[in-house]
Amino acid sequence: MRIPTDVLAVLSDRTKIDGHRMALVGPRLTPALHQRVNEVLEAAGGRWPKTEGAHLFPVHAAEALAPVLATGEVVTLGEKRTLAQYFPTPDPVVGRLIALTDLELGMTVLEPSAGSGAIATAAAARGAIVDCIERDPGYATVLSDTHVARRVQVADFLTIPAEPRFDRVLMNPPFTRGTDMAHVTHALRFLKPNGLLVSVMSWTVTEQTGSTTAFRKLVEQRGGLVEALPARAFSQSGTTVDTVLVTIPATRPADAQPTIWPVRDLSAQDVEELGNPADIAAEIVADLRKAVAAFEEVAAALTKPCAHHRARRYRGQLTMPLLENRQEQCRL
Ligand SMILES: C[S@@+](CC[C@H](N)C(=O)[O-])C[C@H]1O[C@@H](n2cnc3c(N)ncnc32)[C@H](O)[C@@H]1O
CATH class of the missing domain: 1.10.287 (Helix Hairpins)
Incomplete structure (x- = not known):
């Protein structure tokens, strides 16, 4: 949404920032203007706990507000929630993904592109200790508010240095231009030596092309498993993109079988x-x-x-x- 000029004026001239806190200063705003300012601040990841008398951001408040002030535009939380319905992993897919993870009580799980937490919530419900990373401060705030994760970090996952300290990595990363392969390849570096990664990925990874060669080789070397998801598994999220579930162990098991890449079933x-x-x-x-x-x-x-x-x-x-x-x- 394009931010109205009166709201922009408040954000540029009447804020006092102190780290993650941002307070409004000067004469009291009318309730209607306050509500519209609040809508923009929430979209940038801010929350306004009544006890604080200020907005709290998951990152430095100036950092969260910089793109809003620079562009004069913001995707409101309402818009994001509507949009998020197009991307979150639908329950049946989350169920199948969790079934493949061999999850045990108290295991540490990383969800490195957590959105508003469809997968993280299911893992936490099974007693896992879940750490989440999400680039969008708005989604991260929605996820933080659910308290399912031990930690929610607002960051570009691909820039985070790897530490092999998780039992499981569960994920549904972005797919555009093969980024799912980059995310999964990076995420494997976060697994303990006996860890396991399960990811939703684009069907594209099953196809033998120049851009999938290295990734397919990695899956095969680790004894990975690839399972086709039903056609239109994400239709309730607004996309008909074909998908697979890819399971990759941190270390190739002694009894690993050759990876079988699924082939497309012809429709009736x-x-x-x-x-x-x-x-x-x-x-x-x-x-x-x-x-x-x-x-x-x-x-x-x-x-x-x-x-x-x-x-x-x-x-x-x-x-x-x-x-x-x-x-x-x-x-x-
Ligand atoms: C397909 S959605 C999946 C959301 C969630 N994992 C789920 O299954 O419902 C992909 C998510 O990855 C986030 N994302 C995209 N690029 C990212 C990056 N470089 N680092 C962290 N998160 C990223 C998007 O904001 C979005 O929330």
């Missing part, structure tokens, strides 16, 4: 459009037989002396290079 509609696989295979076999017959015909014709003059044209085209190339392309 796709199957209908493409036809029955057995019929498709029979069609291909018939085509191949026709092709073989055509080759036989050319071969037979070339044995006749009257066709020898054409041999130069066909040499190197109809024979082994062509077949080898086709075989290579059609490996079953």
Whole structure:
């Protein structure tokens, strides 16, 4: 939201900042203006405990307010909550993620992109001691207010130096442009040697491309497991992006099995459009037989002396290079 000029004027001229505290000074604001100023301060991560008579921020108040004053814009908490409904991990996915984590009472858990705490809350409910990191001060404040976490740190997780002190890392990081791989790779460094990481990730990581090669190798080296989530698992959060759950141990277990990367299931509609696989295979076999017959015909014709003059044209085209190339392309 664009901040109205009267609210901006209060924020720039009538505040007194002392570390994480920010008090309003000067003549009392009308209740309506006070409410609108409060809305902006809350969006920047401030809370106003009645006993304090000031707003308290999870970071230095000047740091929280700087982007607001510089841009004259803010995403209000109301807007963020609406927006957050598009991203939080839905309960069934949280349930499956927790089921994979082998969580025990008193284990230490890191949630490094915690949002408003869908995963952190479920882990704490199972008796884990949860530390959270969240870049957005507004989400961090919402999460702090739930008191599910031992600590909520407002920071860019990717800039935090790794310390291997957690039993578990549970996460659903941002996906854009492969950042989920960067987040998970960094998060693995926070695990104790016998620790385990479970993350929601984009389906993209299952695809063999230049940008996934190193990550896929890391998962395979650690004996990681990859499980496809149902199609549209995040539709209630407003996105149809396909996702997987990736489980990676800190240390490769002695009995690790090769990682099996899931393949996309064709939807019923796709199957209908493409036809029955057995019929498709029979069609291909018939085509191949026709092709073989055509080759036989050319071969037979070339044995006749009257066709020898054409041999130069066909040499190197109809024979082994062509077949080898086709075989290579059609490996079953
Ligand atoms: C997909 S949401 C998931 C939220 C929460 N983990 C959940 O499952 O409901 C990703 C969260 O990561 C946060 N985030 C994005 N980049 C971050 C970073 N570099 N460091 C910490 N948090 C980040 C976003 O603000 C957002 O809250």
